Amino acid sequence: MSNIPVVLVVPYPAQGHVNPLMILSQKLVENGCRVVFLNTEFDHRRVVSSFGEQQQHSTNHDEESAVKLVSVPDGLGADDDRNDLSKLCDGLQNSMPKALEKLIEHMHLKGDNRISFIVADLCMAWALDVGRKFGIKGAIVWPASAAIFALLWSLPSLIHGGTIDSDGVILTTKETIQISPSMAEMNRGDLFWFNMGDKIDGKIIFQYLIHCCQSLNLAEWWLCNTTHELEPGALSFVPKLLPIGPLLRSYDSKFGITKAIGQFWEEDLSCMSWLDEQHHGTVLYVAFGSFTHFDQNQFSELALGLDLTNRPFLWVIREDNKMKYPHEFKGHKGKIVSWAPQQKVLSHPAIACFVTHCGWNSTIEGLSNGVPFLCWPYFADQIQNRRYICDELKVGLGFDEDQNGLVSCKEVKLKVDQILSDENTKSRSLELKEKVMNNIVKGGASLDNFNRFVKWLKQ
CATH class of the missing domain: 3.40.50.2000 (Glycogen Phosphorylase B;)
Structure with a gap:
């Protein structure tokens, strides 16, 4: 038992982040790891209720085969709006690191699930600072495009170069921003922290992202749900970022899972x-x-x-x-x-x-x-x-x-x-499908990256 790595997975509390990290978790389990998946209490309730009856007993207790679900508070009140992302980021930053520390201490005291490694969403990268207190190493996963990762990675140089100020406000009068010669230019509107909805404070989102990016240097691995064919420019600009995409559910899982775990709503089959x-x-x-x-x-x-x-x-x-x-x-x-x-x-x-x-x-x-x-x-x-x-x-x-x-x-x-x-668009879509899917078959670049990561975890 002792040589099986126990991986704590920490997604940002939004469906588009929980999904790919849950798929990654199931792949880790299929490759002989154990996974403890951390949701906020609010999302944990949604995830468990979405199973319907048939699955609730099978997800948590079969230790060897399943992802173990755990939760901590997100720092917001019962009636607070979790779609207000500026409020959510504030709550996470202020209360969740302490709660995570307690959780790890508790698990280590019980002794059955000593965390050997943390895989954190980039938007939860502060979890690696918590891990460091326990001597636990970590990886970050970026569930969006490599291009947006490249943008976040470039924030200090964009501030330093006077393109944006320290609150993320655009200072340049240019319509487009060039992050790297290898990438397409970005529009002003791509600085997305001010595109989060009318009521949401973009400055808070920006400061939260900067805070998370400061923990990047603690990660041994940077993983991204993309492929080389899709984003060659962004990946060559950030060579440490390894594509492991497309992250897709395996419905033929040997654990007989028919419904997707990690959904906030029950799927209508x-x-x-x-x-x-x-x-x-x-x-x-x-x-x-x-x-x-x-x-x-x-x-x-x-x-x-x-x-x-x-x-x-x-x-x-x-x-x-x-x-x-x-x-x-x-x-x-x-x-x-x-x-x-x-x-x-x-x-x-x-x-x-x-x-x-x-x-x-x-x-x-x-x-x-x-x-x-x-x-x-x-x-x-x-x-x-x-x-x-x-x-x-x-x-x-x-x-x-x-x-x-x-x-x-x-x-x-x-x-x-x-x-x-438009027949051309159809045929281009099918050509691209083949290129993308070749990444996750035997010998594919993304699968090789994932296998290297698993091998490293097991050492």
Whole structure:
């Protein structure tokens, strides 16, 4: 028993961070490690309730085969809004390091799960400072693009060079910023800490990111959910950052896991049998992740636009949606669910294209399945991801807003028709799928990086 490494995995408390770190955790378990997965108490409750009955007993107790779930408080009150990321970052920074220290002490006292290594999300990199007090080494995982990692890594030099000030405010009058000659220029809007929503304090987000980046030097390994073909420029600019993507769930896991662990909402699997009834390459998959909120006007335009396309659609509308369907909306060609097993959906032959918010997980899953994109970013790095999908990879189209700042129902129909009639985009998507997926088969670059990491853990 003693030579099995016990890895503490610490994701940032948001669905788009928990997901890839949970996939990584399951891969570590499949390769002979034990994993203790740390959520905030708030997210832990969501994750456990999303299992449904069938899984609750199987995830925590089969020590050898499963990821052990543990939790600590996030420093916010019961009624605080966790979507207010500036408030969340404040809470995490002020209370979670102490709570993590107590947790590790407690586990070491009990003696059954002595932590041998910490894998922290870059947005939780302060966990490595906590680990250092116990002599525990660590790695960081960046669950977004290497380009955004390169931006964060460059913050000190951007401040030093007068591009931004120490609060992240842009000082330059230039429209674009060049981080490295090997990378495409970034737009002012790509400095995403001020794109987090009207009520969110970008300065707090910026200071939190700077604080996390200061712990980077404590990490033995820097890992990223990307591949060399996708981001050669950013990866050559930060050679220490190793691609281990695409991080995809293995549904044929020997532990018989049918549902994805780590979801905040229960997946509605009925959409899979519905997809089986549709013709190949006909269905629009419409999903905007865990944060996006539309106002009533925009929600209505999207609904009417889906009707206008006259095509079958699978639309994910979260339970927290407060919008009403417009009375003209028929929706008879579509199926609406509150949360979907996205990777399974995207790999289904009925899917024709992916209408997405361009979160990095969704981007990677779409690319891994050769599905063309219709891009509708909401905030943060999604704006840069859209430009990357449309302008660099050329496997998608963006929506244009009208003079009222709305994507109209006619625009939805126009772009759907345009992308589905474009054979070049389809063939480029399939070529890219092959390149991306070759990274995780035997001899693939990402798999080799992951295997080197596991081997190092076991030494």
